Amino acid sequence: MISSDKIPNNVDLHLNKRLQRALEHWQPAYIQWWRDMGPQGFLDYHQVFVRTAISVDAAGWAHFEYVRLPEYRWGIFLADPVVNRTIGFGDFFGQPVWQEVPGEFRNQLRRLIVTQGDTEPASVEQQRWLGHRCPSMYDLRNLFQVNVEEGRHLWAMVYLLHSYFGRDGRDEAEELLSRQSGNRDKPRILEAFNEPIDTWLDFFMFTMFTDRDGKSQLLSLAESSLDPLARTTKFMLTEEAHHMFVGETGVGRIVERTCQLMKETGISEDVRALGGIDLPTIQKHINLWFSLSLDLHGNEISTNAAAYFANGLKGRAEEGKWSEHRVVETTYDLETMVEGSLKRQHIPMRNAMNEVLRDWYVDDCQAGVTRWNRIMERYGISDRLVLPNRKFNRGIGQFAGTHFDPTGRQISDEEWTRRKYEWLPNAADKQFLLSIMNASLFEAGRFANYIAPPARGIKGRPVNFEYVRTEM
Numbered sequence: 001m002i003s004s005d006k007i008p009n010n011v012d013l014h015l016n017k018r019l020q021r022a023l024e025h026w027q028p029a030y031i032q033w034w035r036d037m038g039p040q041g042f043l044d045y046h047q048v049f050v051r052t053a054i055s056v057d058a059a060g061w062a063h064f065e066y067v068r069l070p071e072y073r074w075g076i077f078l079a080d081p082v083v084n085r086t087i088g089f090g091d092f093f094g095q096p097v098w099q100e101v102p103g104e105f106r107n108q109l110r111r112l113i114v115t116q117g118d119t120e121p122a123s124v125e126q127q128r129w130l131g132h133r134c135p136s137m138y139d140l141r142n143l144f145q146v147n148v149e150e151g152r153h154l155w156a157m158v159y160l161l162h163s164y165f166g167r168d169g170r171d172e173a174e175e176l177l178s179r180q181s182g183n184r185d186k187p188r189i190l191e192a193f194n195e196p197i198d199t200w201l202d203f204f205m206f207t208m209f210t211d212r213d214g215k216s217q218l219l220s221l222a223e224s225s226l227d228p229l230a231r232t233t234k235f236m237l238t239e240e241a242h243h244m245f246v247g248e249t250g251v252g253r254i255v256e257r258t259c260q261l262m263k264e265t266g267i268s269e270d271v272r273a274l275g276g277i278d279l280p281t282i283q284k285h286i287n288l289w290f291s292l293s294l295d296l297h298g299n300e301i302s303t304n305a306a307a308y309f310a311n312g313l314k315g316r317a318e319e320g321k322w323s324e325h326r327v328v329e330t331t332y333d334l335e336t337m338v339e340g341s342l343k344r345q346h347i348p349m350r351n352a353m354n355e356v357l358r359d360w361y362v363d364d365c366q367a368g369v370t371r372w373n374r375i376m377e378r379y380g381i382s383d384r385l386v387l388p389n390r391k392f393n394r395g396i397g398q399f400a401g402t403h404f405d406p407t408g409r410q411i412s413d414e415e416w417t418r419r420k421y422e423w424l425p426n427a428a429d430k431q432f433l434l435s436i437m438n439a440s441l442f443e444a445g446r447f448a449n450y451i452a453p454p455a456r457g458i459k460g461r462p463v464n465f466e467y468v469r470t471e472m
């Protein structure tokens with residue numbers, strides 16, 4: 001059960017006074033960060049209908065109430081331990097999991113936890129102005145739910161840093177509040193978390209594609225030999241699912257509205273003239289956020305990934321579904337770049353673990369895109385949305401520095417420069433989106449013209465429920 005302490009937790013924090021004091025010392029800095037970098041304009045006079053964890057089992061943690069955002073009960077929640085759990089992969093396969101950090105893996109683990117932790121506040125920073133352009137009260141509430149849970153995920157990583165990494169961990173926890181998304185001098189660690197998210201199309205694409213990287217990375221960390229890391233990330237995954245729901249249904253509702261506008265006026269009519277978002281613009285945003293999120297899986301050939309796997313620190317998604325867990329002999333048939341040309345190579349499977357996770361990720365994304373296409377099918381529209389080839393627009397890994405079109409055809413620098421904005425959003429696209437999102441629709445039950453209402457509301461409430469209320 002979760003305590004009602006100053007820092008809600010299910011880790012018996014009160015029994016470890018030193019840790020409790022350290023976290024209580026970090027807490028005001030966190031709240032200050034939330035005030036400075038969290039959802040701007042909605043911190044003091046609004047109450048939001050959000051869910052808060054009251055226990056980690058399926059029934060107990062989804063407790064809903066109106067909350068002022070700075071008073072959200074962020075805390076430390078770990079999934080229940082698995083009795084006699086053993087390491088599921090790598091060189092230590094079959095040995096008991098670790099409850100403490102082994103000295104020889106300290107740096108690797110710290111690095112993984114810091115990288116994971118850094119993405120959480122980054123996403124809140126990226127999204128902090130979106131409330132002023134929300135398409136409905138329902139969507140505003142979903143944005144804030146995502147934001148408070150990303151804040152909680154930061155708490156999850158800070159708990160691990162404080163508990164297991166001593167002085168360095170405390171320093172890292174402070175650094176997590178001092179880097180800033182998009183800041184030239186102190187940027188966030190991974191590139192996709194420095195991109196601005198100032199339209200709701202970007203937000204939905206981010207929660208669809210980038211939060212899904214969150215899912216694949218958390219699934220692989222949930223297999224970790226460091227048991228507290230595995231249990232922490234396991235509970236984070238239950239929260240992550242809602243974020244992807246927001247992204248997938250958000251884009252789906254935009255696609256649906258676009259289909260309606262296309263039907264109303266004849267298929268070839270320009271949807272933009274009617275204040276909707278045309279399919280080519282939606283496709284460009286898929287191209288952008290999918291490729292940025294592919295980069296988040298790291299290099300196709302990675303000695304870091306091989307070491308993480310060997311040491312049992314970070315596995316594959318759903319490791320239990322694989323038949324062989326040491327992975328010493330097998331190879332991965334990988335497309336690589338050699339002196340500017342594509343070449344297939346067999347590389348040791350452990351070195352390809354980033355790519356193995358990326359395979360899982362691409363399949364999971366494809367399932368979502370297929371569901372969007374069913375909406376168009378239902379409306380009798382023959383256009384289809386697609387994922388670009390995974391070599392397209394890459395900034396990390398084998399294909400960075402070489403250009404490919406969305407079908408995966410290698411192209412020259414000149415063709416890329418000339419045609420880039422056929423495939424990716426340009427300034428005019430951004431301006432158009434901002435023009436149809438120029439004010440917040442803060443009225444229960446009303447939706448912006450470019451998005452269809454959801455099929456149902458939150459937690460049995462109607463779609464026109466007052467999901468965010470203003471205090472008088």
Ligand code: BYC
Nearest residue numbers: 115119123190191210211214217295296297298299302304
């Ligand atoms: N941007 O061997 P490589 C989420 C660096 S999202 C910039 O391929 P590795 C969320 C790399 O650091 C999930 N730099 O790297 C979603 C290394 O640098 P050094 C977040 C990059 O370690 C939405 C060098 O390139 N969780 O939760 O195998 C909202 C060599 O690279 C990037 C995690 O990421 C990049 N994209 O793979 C909120 C899990 N990629 O050492 C939250 C933890 C690579 O040479 N992180 N580099 O200076 C990891 O597992 C790994 O760090 C990565 C990178 C998979 C990210």
